Amino acid sequence: MEIQFFLNGQSVKTEIQADTLLLDLVRAHGCYSVKRGCETTNCGLCTVWMEGKPVLSCSVLAARAAGQHITTLEGLQKEAEEFGRFLAGEGAEQCGFCSPGFIMNVLAMERELVDPSEAEIREYLEGNLCRCTGYMGQLRAVHKYLHRKETR
Numbered sequence: 001m002e003i004q005f006f007l008n009g010q011s012v013k014t015e016i017q018a019d020t021l022l023l024d025l026v027r028a029h030g031c032y033s034v035k036r037g038c039e040t041t042n043c044g045l046c047t048v049w050m051e052g053k054p055v056l057s058c059s060v061l062a063a064r065a066a067g068q069h070i071t072t073l074e075g076l077q078k079e080a081e082e083f084g085r086f087l088a089g090e091g092a093e094q095c096g097f098c099s100p101g102f103i104m105n106v107l108a109m110e111r112e113l114v115d116p117s118e119a120e121i122r123e124y125l126e127g128n129l130c131r132c133t134g135y136m137g138q139l140r141a142v143h144k145y146l147h148r149k150e151t152r
Ligand code: FES
Pocket: 035, 036, 037, 038, 039, 040, 041, 042, 043, 044, 045, 046, 047, 056, 057, 058, 059
């Protein structure tokens, strides 16, 4: 079947199969930041935004993207680089495999929650697994990033 959708603001028309996953659709269009980790909705590596809300692209059929706006890290380069500097500053990025999915959720959280508490931050990000660093460095980076404007 043919679908039309928007990928990082660009209109795309493409052929898909009924069982094509959103993960494979965006990667087929050059969005290699979107990683295949567990494929069982447990790791968060495949996170993209659909209409501005995070979804696990390993568990969404590509057909659901029809007419929708899909955003990947490639469409958020400036913000991603800024947050990436905070991650690196806290030693929270080692192999980096988990970083794109994690960053997608942090940037979504920043838009969605006003002045989130520690518990809200942990709850929002609990679906993002990292096998390298533990989570304390990531949490320090998130706090510093969210409060960056106060310290300027
Ligand atoms: S690959 Fe989608 S949640 Fe792990």
